[in-house]
Amino acid sequence: MKLLVIGGGRFVGRHLVEAALARGHEVTVFNRGLSAPPPPGVTALAGDRRQDLSALRGGRWDAAVDTCGYLPREVAAMAAALDAAVGRYLFVSSVSVYASFASPNDESSATGTIEDPDTEVVDGRTYGPLKALCEQALLSRLGAARSTIVRPGLVVGPLDPTQRFTYWPARIARATGGEPVLMPGDPGDAVQFIDARDLAAFMLGLLEAGRGGIFNAASPPGQWCFGDVVEACTAVSGRRLRRVWADAPTIERLGLKAWVDLPLWLPPQGAYAAFMRSDVSAALSAGLQIRPLGGTVADTLAWHRALPPAEQAFTLAGLTPERESDALQALR
Ligand SMILES: NC(=O)c1ccc[n+]([C@@H]2O[C@H](COP(=O)([O-])OP(=O)(O)OC[C@H]3O[C@@H](n4cnc5c(N)ncnc54)[C@H](OP(=O)(O)O)[C@@H]3O)[C@@H](O)[C@H]2O)c1
Incomplete structure (x- = not known):
């Protein structure tokens, strides 16, 4: 598979790049070049996703994984730029999208809303609702058939x-x-949490199988x-x-x-009583394995x-x- 990783220089993206190489995929990363240089064998494209996507022009990939989308406008712009260039777009979202954590959430639970959807302030209050809007921006551009959304719980492990x-x-x-x-x-x-390497393997499995859908990704509750x-x-x-x-x-x-x-x-x-009790049965059915x-x-x-x-x-x-x-x- 020809894979484009948006980000890819640290933590989740870095584990994804290394796992993809180990599985024999051809990997390109797109980032500003501020984080660690990519491992040998990876093609690096430089650009700031908030300003300049020109380095992506002319490329073709089977799939893209967006590891660093936080604002709906940046995901909308990336999805537009990649519409004709990728088969599938996987967006790394978060379980923080949910509106309430009073009881356990599954993928059909309501997502949070925000008064000012154009805010560019990403903080504890806006992060989740903005991620939900990023998901919607992707779906409205590429449609459910070409979109995959992964909502990790707390991600842990080396490089965190x-x-x-x-x-x-x-x-x-x-x-x-x-x-x-x-x-x-x-x-x-x-x-409840997920080792970044298990998250990487799960996302690659979804892409290799061409699977769309929305998946909470973490250790099983309990x-x-x-x-x-x-x-x-x-x-x-x-x-x-x-x-x-x-x-x-x-x-x-x-x-x-x-x-x-x-x-x-x-x-x-309290308000976060079920934050670490998300339902992950969809991910387990789709191949998630927890070490x-x-x-x-x-x-x-x-x-x-x-x-x-x-x-x-x-x-x-x-x-x-x-x-x-x-x-x-x-x-x-
Ligand atoms: N950590 C958790 O517990 C947790 C839980 C749930 C979900 N998540 C999600 O997991 C994802 C990955 O998180 P992370 O901490 O591994 O990585 P991150 O900090 O979101 O992304 C870092 C990567 O993105 C690149 N990047 C950042 N800004 C960029 C820009 N403007 N243009 C181009 N590239 C840019 C960086 O490279 P350069 O600096 O070189 O540009 C680096 O390679 C995030 O979407 C996060 O919301 C994390």
Whole structure:
């Protein structure tokens, strides 16, 4: 298959490029050239999708995967530019498209809306509704028959720039001699995510099979709980630690934020109660395979440990040792 990856320089796109090469596909990437250069054998086209798509002119691909569409106008422009150039267009969306997370969503659940659909501010409030509008922009240009939409849950694994999952393998690997480690909620609280490499394999499988449709993509709801992540991290690093669980009111009282300070966890009651319980049965029927948790933990930790020391600091998610120590002190 001749495959065009829009983005392709980091995380999801990078894993996709490597998996596509390993499966014998011919790969072109289109990006600004600011991220890592592509691996050998990949054709690189340079351009800023928000301004100049001319580098795509004259190309022909069996499929395109859009890994970095956030504004409806940029997806509309890309779909128009590729209409005559690709057979299928796969858009990487998100489970954040849904209007509510009070109960589990499947692909038919209502998507969120936004007051100003032309906003170019992508933040926690606008990201999901804008992704929903991006999906609509694609569908209205190429139609359902040539469009595939994948809505990943939290994406994790090596190369993850967000630090949200990586915090836990790294934090637990730092524990020495039974030290206390602050844990959110309860070991039985739901978690749901997908290793970027499983996401890449799933998307390639859909393209190889020529499958259209909309697919939530994540581990099956209920497959893992937060305690499983902790156990996997403990097993991989071989550390001994004392787990100090703090429930949602305690976390709030400590002035800590779920998802950010204590990542990968959302309070089991409240507006995001079902954020990590999306229905993924359509994806499983279409071939989604989820690797064992220990593999994701081990590979993420190995990748993190190989980063330059300055990049190992948790600046985007998780607690600094000082903040965690203050919180543990307050719980005594
Ligand atoms: N991380 C998660 O948990 C999660 C969950 C659900 C869905 N998603 C979705 O997964 C997708 C992939 O996320 P990601 O973090 O791997 O990648 P990303 O940050 O969305 O995309 C990075 C890639 O896009 C290229 N790029 C960025 N802006 C560009 C522009 N204006 N023109 C051309 N290329 C541009 C970058 O290369 P250059 O910098 O070289 O241009 C790089 O190769 C996103 O659509 C995201 O919404 C992520």
